Amino acid sequence: MNSNNPQCANLQERVTILLQLLQQEPSLRTQQTSTAVESSLKKAIAPKFEIVFAGAFSAGKSMLINALLERELLYSAEGHATGTECSIEYAEPDRERVVLTFLSEAEIREQVQMLCHKLNLNASGNINQGEILDLLQQGCEAIIAAEGGESKSERAKQAKALSLLLEGYISNRDRIQTIRNATYSMEQFNFSNLAEAAGYARRGNNSSVLKRLQYYCHHPLLEDGNVLVDMPGIDAPVKKDA
Incomplete structure (x- = not known):
């Protein structure tokens, strides 16, 4: 709905008045909720x-x-x-x-564990240890090379995803x-x-x-x-x- 449309002129004010009238009637106030109307009003004003x-x-x-x-x-x-x-x-x-x-870091560790499991790589170490990161990166490189490239198979794509994840963690720790x-x-x-x-x-x-x-x-x-x-x-x- 275009808020510049004449039908939308003072739309917020008009709807607010109606909601106030609703709240003034006890029987309606207890049976009706204005949440949906207020949500729709926000969408109409700033769609x-x-x-x-x-x-x-x-x-x-x-x-x-x-x-x-x-x-x-x-x-x-x-x-x-x-x-x-x-x-x-x-x-x-x-x-x-x-x-x-x-x-x-917890989410990154979870992703590392999951990808290592798929790739049959040992993920028992701490990713904050340089030697562990090096071993995992070497494992990814070996898988990508064996598959003929990073996009040649699902396994290669998973290895590339793990490699990027580890690089990103190091760069943005x-x-x-x-x-x-x-x-x-x-x-x-x-x-x-x-x-x-x-x-x-x-x-x-x-x-x-x-x-x-x-x-x-x-x-x-x-x-x-x-x-x-x-x-x-x-x-x-x-x-x-x-």
Whole structure:
């Protein structure tokens, strides 16, 4: 519903008056809830329409969104599945920004254990120990080489996912909390613009340890309240992502 439509003039005021009248009638107040009406009012005043991109692992969802927005925002590469939920909504040119939320160390450990189990790699050690990380990385490299490349088989893709996860954990250890999902603004990374922030988030090792990305981007496609949502593949190597 377009809030500029004459029928929507003073819509919030009119609905509020009706809800107040509802609350004044005891028999109606106890039988009716205004939650649904209030929710619909918010959508009418500031409408948002989520367009969700879903599909198979490495099917090109991120590439399609980048093409639609004519900007390289999301990570896109053959053989790599986005494990991060990304939403992109409208912002004025001088208000562009990104909010980054990281996986917790506990979630990363869980993913490492799961991928190691699939790959028959020993994951009994502590990922905070350098020698353990080195052994796991060597195991991933051996699997990828034996499979003929990182995108040649499901096993190779899982090995690449584990390798990126370990690299991301090492690179971003100071930003990752033990149990909590740490959230950072673009300014906390000293990024001066959206392009710099997107460049960081697009790197495979960084994207592997990001739980959620919220982009606020200036583009006509988003101006009417459209929100583009990029989801992990329905057959992503990490089961929780799928």
